[in-house]
Amino acid sequence: MVFLFISILLSVVISFLLLIISGFFPQAFIMSVYKILGFIIPFVIIWLAIKLAASLINKKFVVKNVEKVIILATIYNIGVELLMRFVSISEMNGASVIHNYPLELVFSLSSIVLFYFFSRRYLRGK
Secondary structure (H helix, E strand, O other): OHHHHHHHHHHHHHHHHHHHHHHHOOHHHHHHHHHHHHHHHHHHHHHHHHHHHHHHHHHHOOOOOHHHHHHHHHHHHHHHHHHHHHHHHHHOOHHHHHHHHHHHHHHHHHHHHHHHHHHHHHOOOO
């Protein structure tokens, strides 16, 4: 739950900063930067959220079975990813779903794998 809260908070802050910065550059440049950052920023947010949450958890709690916690958190992450993809697909029309589905699938799977590996790296047990 802490992972999700920190990642949402970071994405709101980064989106707000990008909104402020967008007033200083031409529209075509902003659109190309948004497309590039749209693929990079979510992975940075996942990394930073896990790093911050793991440091908080490591300071306050003693986790006896880290692997079970990581697997449970990854299962929750898969559920949130599926929910987000279902909502985004239900809002698109048929042609957009067919066109964007492979990219969305690769993005979702890579974010889940990164979540798992970053969790294993930063979360420590006793």
